[in-house]
Amino acid sequence: MVPISAYLILAAVLFGIGTIGVLITRNVIVIFMSIELMLNAANLALIAFSRGMNVLDGHVFVFLVLTVAAAEAAVGLAMIVLIFRNRETINIDRFSIMKW
Amino acid sequence: MTDYVSILSIDLSLVAPELVLLAAAALILLFIPLRKMVFLAPVIAALAFILSFYLAVGQWHYSGSGFAGLVTCDSFGVMFKLIFLLASFLSLLIARRFFVIKGIDKPEFYALLLFSVIGMMVMANTVDLVVMFLGLEIMSIPLYVMAAFNRRSLESNEAGIKYFIMGAFASAFLLMGIAFIYGAAETTDFRRIVADFSYIVANYRIYLYAGTALILVGFGFKVAIVPFHTWVPDVYQGAPTPVTGFFSVAPKAAGFAVMLRIFLYGFERIELLADIFWVLAVLTMTVGNIMALRQDNVKRMLAYSSIAHAGYIMIALVVGGSEAISAAMFYLVAYTFFNIGAFAVVTILETRSGCKSDFVELAGIGKATPYLSAVLALFMFALAGFPPTVGFFGKFYLFSAAVKAGYIWLAVIGVMNSFVSVYYYLRVIKTSYMDPYEGQPAVVKLVPSIFLVLIITAVGTLGLGFFPQKLLELSQAALFAFL
Secondary structure, X not given: OOOHHHHHHHHHHHHHHHHHHHXXXXXXXXXXXXXXXXXXXXXXXHHHHHHHHXXXXXXXXHHHHHHHHHHHHHHHXXXXXXXXHHHOOOEHHHHOOOOO | OOOOOOHHHOOHHHHHHHHHHHHHHHHHHHHOOOHHHOOHHHHHHHHHHHHHHHHHHHOOOOOEEEOOOOEEEOHHHHHHHHHHHHHHHHHHHHHHHHHHHHOOOOOHHHHHHHHHHHHHHHHHOOOEHHHHHHHHHHHHHHHHHHHOOOOOOHHHHXXXXXXXXXXXXXXXXXXXXXXXXXXXXXXXXXXXXXXXXXXXXXXXXXXXXXHHHHHHHHHHHHHOOHHHOOHHHHHHHHOOHHHHHHHHHHHHHHHHHHHHHHHHOOHHHOOOHHHHHHHHHHHHHHHHHHHHHOOOEHHHHHHHHHHHHHHHHHHHHHHOHHHHHHHHXXXXXXXXXXXXXXXXXXXXXXXXXXXXXXXXXXXXHHHXXXXXXXXXXXXXXXXXXXXXXXXHHHHHHHHHHHHHOOOHHHHHHHHHHHHHHHHHHHHHHHHHHHOOOOOOOOOOOOOHHXXXXXXXXXXXXXXXXXXXXXXXXXXXXXXXXXX
């Protein structure tokens, strides 16, 4: 059996990749994908803990998080479409007009 | 979770204020297809806020929990419910006129406002981390849409997407933090975490510390603590002005409600946490004030000023104890009055065509609209913390709580920061009264709804300044059931 700590390390690595992705990429869609990766890393951690403790709370929580992520995706993608219509770019440096 | 919920054991009176808002939001969404009914949307929302306020007042001194312990109802939470309802009611009154003039008056806005207030109330009235997270998301997702509500404005679009990215990023941190806390404590119920605290610290110290740090980062983004504040100025400047007024008060109060609950009730036993908050509080007020000095846009200046005010409120997180928490609640109520009032004036001035709320546009309003600029001056004095206003007492109670707990330097830095902030608040007054007046005369039409907001906020700012004791007693009473 794979120990719980292995899943936790995987979750931490995925979370780190997601964080770096948000901080260094300029494309809004890729940033959004990185955020989803971070959420899923948290889901993985929840499932792993839940399995390790032999209780179901964590599993239920993951379903709630999936719902939240879907709602966020709906709003986020709508906004990305809006930006693309008005500016014809989704590069965050190019559509940014407010500075300091 | 071994305690199962039976339908009969659900006590709906616990969530009555939320249910009223939910029903109103559903009603508004149903009215959208009927174009002739659109004018009813703000009326329904306003009535719902009033009814919900009434029901929330009825929950005062009621303490209990329901839904298998997932929802709690105590005076602390009720106090925050009242703050959210007050802030959203005032923002609603401001928003209607502004949106009509800008041609973006859509009924959906009022439904979004209602939904986000429901989220805040859920956040403030739970001791379960899962429900807290859900409340946060119910609050945040409508806020993203509200920031981008002016679809044709490029600034508004940009504000929406920036708020969305930073908000979702923060939620991911928060969620990871909750996962770690869950791993350490085997539960997300706060009362059980506190009960087993020494066992958790002894066995799962790393998970607990990592989880606490991640939760702190998540909420740091939401209430705009300094290393996590970079989105604030852009979002506040780009969002429609009444929405900005709402942003600067209600979600911040919701974030602080949760932070006060989490970090002062159990987690204060983590070493170093008070020191971390000390550094963050000092950074937040100093950076907020110094950045506000060099702004040329009033909305952007108010954005940095709201960061600075978050820094003052954070003093309560450093100090802890009932006196500091009640001072923080006092400050949040006071801040609701004068900050929304300031945004109401900025909104009225922005209804002039082509106005972007830059400082230069304030020139001459002292002569053109003496009453309006007098009210603006009052709010600026309150924000700066001058004595006859409630702003002074808010700062006074926070700083004196810090001094009594032995954090002398924190209070000294806070007072010095208040002196720095006087410069940019007085600059608003100076520009509006003394600067030469160019271009078109400021024609500003006062409508009853905005007039009402100005009356409420001005009376609140001055009245509570003369009788601060009443509000302080109220916020101390709110803690009674909590601690």
